[in-house]
Each structure stands twice: as structure tokens, then as C-alpha cells.
Amino acid sequence: MAQHVRGVIARAKGEPVELTTIVVPDPGPGEAVVDIQACGVCHTDLHYREGGINDDFPFLLGHEAAGVVESVGEGVTEVAPGDYVILNWRAVCGQCRACRRGRPQYCFDTHNAKQKMTLLDGTELTPALGIGAFADKTLVAAGQCTKVDPAASPAAAGLLGCGVMAGIGAAINTGNVGRGDSVAVIGCGGVGDAAVAGARLAGARRIIAVDIDDRKLEKARSVGATHTVNSREADPVEAIRELTDGFGADVVIEAVGRPETYRQAFYARDLAGTVVLVGVPTPEMNVELPLLDVFGRGGALKSSWYGDCLPSRDFPMLIDLYLQGRLDLDAFVTETVGLDDVEEAFARMHGGDVLRSVVVL
Ligand code: APR
Ligand code: ZN
Ligand code: ZN
Numbered sequence: 001m002a003q004h005v006r007g008v009i010a011r012a013k014g015e016p017v018e019l020t021t022i023v024v025p026d027p028g029p030g031e032a033v034v035d036i037q038a039c040g041v042c043h044t045d046l047h048y049r050e051g052g053i054n055d056d057f058p059f060l061l062g063h064e065a066a067g068v069v070e071s072v073g074e075g076v077t078e079v080a081p082g083d084y085v086i087l088n089w090r091a092v093c094g095q096c097r098a099c100r101r102g103r104p105q106y107c108f109d110t111h112n113a114k115q116k117m118t119l120l121d122g123t124e125l126t127p128a129l130g131i132g133a134f135a136d137k138t139l140v141a142a143g144q145c146t147k148v149d150p151a152a153s154p155a156a157a158g159l160l161g162c163g164v165m166a167g168i169g170a171a172i173n174t175g176n177v178g179r180g181d182s183v184a185v186i187g188c189g190g191v192g193d194a195a196v197a198g199a200r201l202a203g204a205r206r207i208i209a210v211d212i213d214d215r216k217l218e219k220a221r222s223v224g225a226t227h228t229v230n231s232r233e234a235d236p237v238e239a240i241r242e243l244t245d246g247f248g249a250d251v252v253i254e255a256v257g258r259p260e261t262y263r264q265a266f267y268a269r270d271l272a273g274t275v276v277l278v279g280v281p282t283p284e285m286n287v288e289l290p291l292l293d294v295f296g297r298g299g300a301l302k303s304s305w306y307g308d309c310l311p312s313r314d315f316p317m318l319i320d321l322y323l324q325g326r327l328d329l330d331a332f333v334t335e336t337v338g339l340d341d342v343e344e345a346f347a348r349m350h351g352g353d354v355l356r357s358v359v360v361l
Pocket of ligand 1: 211255260
């Protein structure tokens with residue numbers, strides 16, 4: 001039986017979001033209906049509602065979520081009703097070239113649920129990132145659900161579904177930060193702070209946070225930064241060198257997504273160090289680097305998409321570390337709000353004080 005529940009939709013480009021009634025059908029083969037308990041408010045949701053991703057309006061927003069599986073369709077073995085799960089963007093196929101080469105994070109052929117949720121008048125909804133979790137319930141592919149320990153609070157757990165995982169993964173997966181490393185993180189919003197937390201988890205010795213806003217630097221300290229640099233006041237490349245005995249950092253994580261900060265990351269790394277770009281640039285951005293410097297410095301220039309995470313490996317692991325007090329996910333939850341407060345949460349996003357607003361249901 002299809003169910004009528006509340007959902008937050010973006011009806012048309014640039015219009016404020018709207019809390020309305022949506023229709024969630026029963027799960028088909030390979031699908032699950034999840035009772036959403038919490039969903040973080042991410043820049044990407046705002047980007048959808050501004051028309052910056054595509055024109056497939058109306059969107060059902062929300063994609064950083066945790067909840068309980070309510071029902072599953074035919075053939076589902078991954079999860080069962082009652083399982084506490086974190087949702088991820090893509091159910092990987094297991095068969096494409098990327099999957100076969102052991103890089104399912106780059107799967108070309110994801111098997112997300114078919115778009116079947118609608119408005120009351122039958123208009124099809126496009127779920128943000130294939131999820132759509134600013135809703136009492138949502139329909140996803142069972143492969144988008146990863147079971148984790150139900151002792152973790154939904155507000156904290158849901159964060160692993162997107163930005164916080166991107167940051168932690170940029171450090172522990174893409175950057176491969178090791179015990180004793182020096183790490184610099186440029187840009188300390190939610191993603192950069194999560195990279196700081198990831199570096200701490202990995203046993204980094206020095207974690208240098210760089211931002212242009214002192215409030216951000218203070219927050220970065222609270223999640224594990226050992227040093228901070230305000231790059232409006234000091235040259236960050238010089239400062240990072242000084243803080244690393246003149247060498248530069250073993251791993252530099254760029255979490256802004258701009259040419260000038262990428263350039264800083266490039267020059268702030270140790271010879272043979274690694275630069276990880278996790279900030280998302282826009283199409284018109286270019287960066288020019290002397291090729292001789294690329295050649296002469298060795299090391300690795302990497303980018304990190306969704307923290308190179310494998311949900312089935314990383315979500316349960318990080319939740320256990322959280323429950324053991326070794327990863328403070330609660331530090332990323334600035335406020336909890338209701339389903340009717342998403343538009344206001346968007347407005348607060350750029351104020352500088354909010355890491356994450358989380359809708360709790
Ligand atoms: N140098 C250093 N820090 C900067 C600079 C700069 N030139 N410009 C901006 N920042 C800081 C901001 O002060 C802020 O703390 O970068 C941080 C960006 O944080 P948010 O806007 O909160 O973004 P966040 O959610 O962390 O995402 C960061 O990753 O996922 C991508 O699209 C996302 O590109 C974005 C990036
Ligand atoms: Zn997101
Ligand atoms: Zn695949």
C-alpha cells in the first residue's frame with residue numbers, strides 16, 4: 001500500500017522549499033522503504049533547489065540520512081525490516097569495469113531505486129542524490145542501505161552519508177594519512193573539519209588547520225587541529241613549512257575548491273607528499289603550475305570523491321569508533337531542527353557558525 005507522508009520539495013528553480021505530502025510506494029524488487037530518523041542539511045540540497053545541478057524539478061531534497069528499514073521488496077538480502085541503516089548515494093553494480101577492478105567507488109552503473117515517489121497529483125519527484133530523505137519515509141535501493149549499530153544517534157549517524165564522510169575519507173582513504181604524519185587542512189567548514197577529525201583518527205602527529213575565519217579555526221581545534229593558521233594574516237605556505245620543521249606537510253587536504261587554495265596546498269606539501277582535493281571547483285576554474293615543480297616534487301596529486309568511501313566497510317567501522325568515543329561525530333551537529341525548518345537552515349548555512357543543521361524526525 002502506497003503511503004502518504006510529509007516531504008520537503010523544491011518545486012521550481014530558486015523558489016523556497018515546501019513541506020508537502022508525498023506518496024511513497026511499496027518497495028519493488030531490490031528496494032527498501034526506510035523510516036527516516038535524521039537527515040543533515042547539505043550545500044548540495046541548496047544547490048538542487050537553486051537549479052545548479054539539473055532541471056529535473058520537483059526535487060525531493062535531503063540525502064545525509066539514517067533511519068530504520070520499514071519494508072523490503074522481493075529478493076532483498078542486504079537488509080531486513082527493523083535494521084538501523086545509513087543511506088548512501090549509490091548502490092554499486094559489482095560488474096562494471098570500475099567494480100571489477102576493485103574501485104566500486106567509481107562504479108559507472110549504479111542501481112539506485114527507480115524514481116517512483118510522487119506528489120499527490122502524480123507528479124514524479126526526483127530524489128536528491130537518489131535518496132530524498134527530508135521526508136518521514138523514502139524509497140531507495142536496498143544496496144543504498146548500510147546497517148550500523150543502532151546505539152549511534154541518528155543525527156550523528158546520518159552525517160556519514162555525505163559531507164562528514166567526504167572529509168574523513170579524504171584523510172583516511174584518499175590521503176592515506178598514517179601514524180605520525182603531518183597533515184594540513186585548507187578550509188575548515190564541515191568537510192575540512194571532518195578531514196581534521198579523520199587525520200586525528202589516523203594518528204597524525206601535527207594537524208594544521210588553515211582558514212580565513214578565526215571562528216572556523218577555533219572549531220577546527222575542537223575536533224583535533226594541533227595548530228591553526230589564519231591565511232588572511234599569514235602566508236599559509238610559509239606557516240605550514242615553519243610548523244613542519246621546514247619540510248611541508250606529508251598530506252595537504254584542500255577543502256575549499258578554489259585555484260588559489262589548491263596552489264597553496266601544492267606548495268605546502270613535503271617533497272613526495274600528497275595533495276588531496278576534496279573541495280569542489282566550478283567549471284570555469286583553472287590552475288596553472290610550473291611543470292618543473294610538478295616534476296621536481298614527486299608525490300601524488302589526488303582528488304577525493306565522497307571520501308573514496310566504501311559504505312559497507314566504512315560506515316559500520318566509523319560508527320563503532322564513534323560509539324567508543326574515538327570519533328566525535330556529535331561535534332558536527334550544530335543544531336537539530338524540524339522538517340519545516342529546512343529553508344531557514346539553508347539561510348543559516350552561510351553564516352559561519354553552523355557546521356551542520358540536522359533535521360530530526
Ligand atoms: N582560504 C582558506 N579557507 C577558505 C578560503 C581561503 N581562501 N575561502 C574560504 N575558506 C573557508 C571558509 O571560511 C569555510 O570555513 O573554507 C570553508 C568552506 O566551508 P563550507 O563553505 O562550510 O563548505 P564545506 O561544506 O566544508 O565544503 C567544502 O567541499 O564538498 C565540497 O562543495 C563543497 O567545495 C565545497 C567544499
Ligand atoms: Zn551532501
Ligand atoms: Zn559498477
